[in-house]
Amino acid sequence: MGAGSSVPASKSCLRCGRLITWRKKWAKDWENVRYCSRSCRAGSTRADGALDDCVLAFLAAQPRQQVESMTSIDDHVVSAGLTTAASVREKVRRSVRRLSARGLVTMRQGGRVVEGSTTKGDFAVELRREESPDRK
Numbered sequence: 001m002g003a004g005s006s007v008p009a010s011k012s013c014l015r016c017g018r019l020i021t022w023r024k025k026w027a028k029d030w031e032n033v034r035y036c037s038r039s040c041r042a043g044s045t046r047a048d049g050a051l052d053d054c055v056l057a058f059l060a061a062q063p064r065q066q067v068e069s070m071t072s073i074d075d076h077v078v079s080a081g082l083t084t085a086a087s088v089r090e091k092v093r094r095s096v097r098r099l100s101a102r103g104l105v106t107m108r109q110g111g112r113v114v115e116g117s118t119t120k121g122d123f124a125v126e127l128r129r130e131e132s133p134d135r136k
């Protein structure tokens with residue numbers, strides 16, 4: 001094989017938003033790989049969609065369409081009845097990663113834009129503005 005020129009680009013898991021890196025065993029049906037793990041494949045797309053919509057609507061309703069901490073999103077999602085307080089943290093985190101992978105939100109930590117797939121801890125989240133569709 002040549003200098004790795006034909007390895008497809010990574011893509012984001014539809015469920016949790018983490019990056020999926022191409023592997024040889026997926027060579028035949030990489031197009032059909034959508035989830036990073038068995039547990040992600042077993043989740044509910046409808047529930048994910050409802051959660052994503054809820055998070056987007058919440059951000060859109062904020063002054064300057066952003067929050068300084070994900071805990072305010074957590075509180076909103078729980079009060080909207082979409083999940084329980086016990087599991088909300090990871091669910092909101094997954095939702096934000098999915099939305100980030102779709103280019104709908106930006107995540108920041110200490111004022112800097114961060115990559116959702118690898119960043120730990122809390123971060124600020126903002127709705128992406130229409131006028132900046134490309135990344136630097």
Ligand SMILES: [Zn+2]
Pocket residue numbers: 013014015016017018035036037040
């Ligand atoms: Zn996943």
